[in-house]
Amino acid sequence: MAANARKLVGMAAGAFGISWLVRAAWGIPSAIGASTSAIAPTATGATTYRKGQFHNTEPSSQLTGSGLDLLYQLVTQRDTGRPPGQIPVETPVVPEQAADLAVTWYGHASCLVEVDGYRVLADPVWSERVSPSPLVGPARLHPVPTPLEALPPLDAVLISHDHYDHLDRDTIDTLVRTQRAVFIVPIGIGAHLRQWSVPPQRIVELDWGSSVSLSELEREHDDGTDLVITCSEARHFSGRGLVRNTTLWASWSIAGPTRRVYFGGDTGYTKAFAEAGARLGPFDLTLLPIGAYDRHWPDVHMNPEEAVRAHADLCVGDPGYGLLVPIHWATFNLAFHGWSEPVRRLVAAAQEAGTAVAVPKPGQRIDPIGLPPRDTWWEDVRE
Known part of the structure; x- marks a missing residue:
């Protein structure tokens, strides 16, 4: 009897394990996106595309140092980036009209960026995990502040690159169903979108230095204003499977008649910031990544001090011009630094440089014209 019981338990455990593996693997091929062969025809001829891959213009290593050292960090510090308490989340305020x-x-x-009456959504990721698997991979540290269906009508959706924490299939599916906005993406990412049944007429692919105006796409406002979106150089890499750099990565300039915004996406520090500032700036608002940095990948992820330096570059050498809002932190545990370390370092560096910084809670809307008093809410995230 005991042997039969053990056998039944073993069979049940085996069935559970197989079921879990099936659920963990469900949808992975589709979530990965387009094949290399599907991407290549679009990529051929792009500025930095050679021998089947895109390249940074500055020497850049995706990983430096010892693999054993990195493995030790992974084993001993993998939970360092978790918050000690609950992260506060605000319900977003949605004005009837987009602001300047x-x-x-x-x-x-x-x-969600508002510029001269337009609304542009950048790098939308609403899924629970940033992974091709629904059960494996970095999970959210706080809930999404609002359902995707609650977003106001959008004029455009921007994607910086194809990593899972910036491009998410389920989010794209919902936006295709609930919005009419065009998807403006770096070269190659259009193949992923087409693979996911995004209508081709809703996809615009750009190379570094190329621009598109929404009036060209028949999205001109009734008041005659226009919005110009420029694909700007970033220093990063791409890849959703085993093959790297088959699609381009980028930052974005969003320029209306009176206001300019720079969305950094994910990038290491680069001379391209100063070039973008000189050609397209100065920027009234910069949205720059400050998290997921580490000594093993210094070329492709900025640290907080570099973000402050980048803001000054984008504002044509004036660190006191405009407003810096940090992104790429607080939501997913992707590196080995403490959860609040990026924003603490950012605030200290910005104060020393004379740069104005606003750090919103997830879901909070920041209007640079009527900034609230400085809120150090991250200091209150405790057990």
Whole structure:
């Protein structure tokens, strides 16, 4: 009897394990997106595309140092980036009309930018995990502040690159169903979108230095204003599977008649910031990544002090011009630094440089014209 019981328990455990593996693997091929062969025809001829891959213009290593050292960090410090308490989340305020300049931060790099009456959603990720698997991979540290269906009508959706924490299939599916906005993406990412049944007429792919105006896409406002979106150089990499750099990565300039916003996406520090500032700036608002940095990948992720330096570059050498709002932190545990370390370092560096910073809670809308008093809410995230 005991042997039969053990056998039944073993069979049940085996069935559970198989069921879990099936659920963990469910949808992975589709979530990965387009194949290399589907991407290549679009990528061929792009500025930095050679031998089947895109390249940074500055020497850049995706990983430096010892693999054993990195493995030790992974084993001993993997929970360092978890918050000690509950992260406060606000229900987003949605004005009837988009402002001349405002941003709502939904967490990580997901932002709703308002520029001269337009609304642009950048790097939207609403899924529970940033992974091709629904059960494996970095999970949210706080809930999404609002359902995707609650977003106001959008004029455009921007994607910086194809990593899972910036491009999410389920989010794209919902936006296709609930919005009419065009998707403006770096070269190659259009293949992923087409694979996911995004209508081709809603996809615009750009190379570094190329621009598109919404009036060209028949999205001109009734008041005659226009919005110009420029694909700007970033220093990063791409890849959703085993093959790297088959699609381009980028930052974005969002320029209306009176206001300019720079969305950094995910990037290491680069001379391209100063070049963008000179050609497209100065920027009234910069949205720059400050988290997920580490000594093992210094070329492709900025640290907080570099973000302050980048803001000055984008404002044509004037660190006191405009407003810096940090992104790419607080929502997913993707590195080995403490959860609040990025924002603490940012605030200290910005104060020393004379740069104005606003740090919204997830879901909070920031209007640079009527900034609230400085709120150090991250200091209250405790057990």
